[in-house]
Amino acid sequence: MSRSRRASARERPHAAVIVVTFAVAASLLTACTNPGAEFDRAVEQGSTAVETARLAVALERDGRTFASTTTTALEDARRELVDAASAVAETDAESPSDAALRADLLDALALGVTAVNEALDAMAGIGTLDAVEPALDEAEEALDALGAPGGTR
Amino acid sequence: MKRLFSVALGILTAIGGFVDIGDLVTNAVVGSRFGLGLAWVVLVGVVGICVFAQMSGRVAAVSGRATFEIIRERLGPRAGLANLGASFLINLLTLTAEIGGVALALQLATSVDPLLWMPVAAFGVWIAVWRARFRLLENVTGLLGLTLIVFAVALFMLAPDWNALAGQALQRGTPQDEPVATYWFFAVALFGAAMTPYEVFFFSSGAIEERWTEKDLATSRLNVLVGFPLGGLLSIAIAGCAAVVLLPASIDVTSLSQVVLPVADAGGKVALAFAIVGILAATFGAALETTLSSGYTLAQYFGWSWGKFRRPAKAARFHLSMIICLFVAVAILATGVDPIVVTEFSVVFSAVALPLTYLPILIIANDREYMGDRVNGRGMNAIGTVYLVIILIAAIAAIPLLIITGGGA
Incomplete structure (x- = not known):
């Protein structure tokens, strides 16, 4: 695996965590303001x-x-x-x-x-x-x- | 005879000293929403606090040193600092809640705004910590706190349907109208209230104040194993009163004034007077304990001279740190924040800090260098380990549950 691929593979879980965090935060904020x-x-x-x-x-x-x-x-x-x-x-x-x-x-x-x-x-x-x-x-x-x-x- | 009296007194003060503002409010909130559906958490919490308080008292009696002092020495300054940070901040939050609790109890007796009582309460705590002897503090507040037994008497006077109460206690799962997350949020809060970290640090430092030795181990064990469970029964009685009077009326507890209404309903003004005196004593006693615990943890970590057995001039930094903590507590309350909200947060964050408090105690209680032959037996280690798992789960779940449920709203 090339160095850049390894780097992007490492970044993918981070991106997933960020997306999930935003989704949870957004749903919580929606619930709060509903x-x-x-x-x-x-x-x-x-x-x-x-x-x-x-x-x-x-x-x-x-x-x-x-x-x-x-x-x-x-x-x-x-x-x-x-x-x-x-x-x-x-x-x-x-x-x-x-x-x-x-x-x-x-x-x-x-x-x-x-x-x-x-x-x-x-x-x-x-x-x-x-x-x-x-x-x-x-x-x-x-x-x-x-x-x-x-x-x- | 004198020894028997000392044992009885220790047990009575343990019963009276077990309940603080966190227990009072959380049990009443839970009783008004879930009936006795979470009584099992109190039982789990009481067993847990018995296990670790007993361990902590044994460490102090055998080694002749307070638990926190040994934690720093045994685990190093970094682990000690993590332990100090978590315990101290939770302790400060609990102290704030207790000062607020004293003010709210005084409001019940006088209807004077609690904001005016808060500085008075803090001054009273300071003067007691400065002037009164350790044993006097412990015995007076513990014995007056015993008047909280009126909650148990009130429960009988309300003549509830005992089968229905037992049904609630044995019911599996959550009530239909409450979300699962809310049920578990309150389970964690109740667990945090029963196992508040300051209780073990106070117990361990108190053992040094009273110059315990290995000879006192039996008395200490008796105090813990009889006093705390009976204190737990008081907690269940508070929840029971709320379950019988407030739950059917759809009253969710949000203030201390609601907690005492079932007692007034059951026993009128006399019972109410006992309840107010008990709440005042319990919160004042806990304010003393948390104030002292603030000084104990800081002084033991930084290696300052500490203890009520020394004159204040000989333990200046210990006393100064307590004064500063009292100022901070009053400053927080002066912002107008609801003491009940502070209480709810303090019990939840207590749950978060539990692993940092109890893991080091378990480690030290197994260290032969300090404990000699008095290290934990296999049974105690097994129970301690099971509890650490429960504590860890509660700590991890506390903040997400707080956010998801909006603080149990």
Whole structure:
């Protein structure tokens, strides 16, 4: 085998590694920026936050937690909802249906933020926790509708 | 009687000291997503940490020197540096997570922003490391950490369907709604959390601090073989509580406040108070251990004077390095990074660094020059080798799984 052939034979595996690396990186980047995946993640994140708030409020109403723990759980839930909304707001739509879904999802997450804020207000003595439950239900229903099969796709 | 008390105390502190922020968060996350489907990983991890902690303690007791010191001498400065680099960086990340954990626990008790608690937590750790005696640090945090048993009590009070829990634990394969890669990502994270490198370095250096000799080997073995497995049961109880309360409500754990909600659900404010005290003690204790481990690893590699048994002025570089590490940890947290995210990364990167930590220990535990007749037996070497294979697989798989799953999202 000539010297140049040996050299090209040595280079071939390197080229293959580079191509595979690019392919994997490209597929990962595609997965990261896929609006459907981003929306699914946001629905899950939002639902988790709303359910956490519901549990924290229920425990508070039963007198089973400290106010500081409830407040912390609610603040954490609000942060999750805001993070999810921010991620959705920054996602570029690839079709008119994506754009419509993004708007619906932002509305649903806003309902969640409003409900959790009402709970935090109640903890601070503004309003009562009784009014929070229906608001959380509404947010959950909106998120469930988007999370149902076909909801965000 | 005094000896019996010492053994009991050692076991209790081992139970309380086993759980740190990594175990707390990872077990709760796993419980809320997989139920007890990954409990087997905790068992594997506990056996692994028992094997290597026991080996490391034996090296220290027999040779009268800390493991890290011997690694540098036996394997040379280059291999020692690789070991130092991996262990130290992971340790620093873990220290950051623990300081964040202390701040989050204080937030649960006060609802004051954790950013304000972080410098206070770091100062508390520094003052304890500077002033308090080694045994006092270990015993107080270990015993207070025992209040985490409230998670096991809570699990019983929640009156779960035990058959369903056993079914989850014995279930083969992943749950239908979770991808296979995510299942294995959390398996690796849980393994990394159970076998965090600082635990063995702290154990070995602690043996020197407490002036262990060959006579203490039986006590050390008992502490490890009883204390750590019971600590592992605590980890499973944390996952169990999440599995019973959070999993059915579709709550994926992303914050420490969610970890304690099942305890409040089960036992109300009294149980919650125990849980918060336990989390505070566990994270503070682990912050002390990781701070000391930072100083131990650096001082033992560079040959500085070290140890709590010396006055700070006699081990100045050892103490200065710990202060710098605490500053770095607070600086990282001051960027606003979520301590829970730091925790998740620390346990995954722990898994990556495991071979560099545990292979040298296995080599030294077989070196007659240091160990004399106390080298590993065939059985111990067989288990150690099997574990090295598992550790290697976990280390290789950790980063690809982290990328593929987007950090288990």
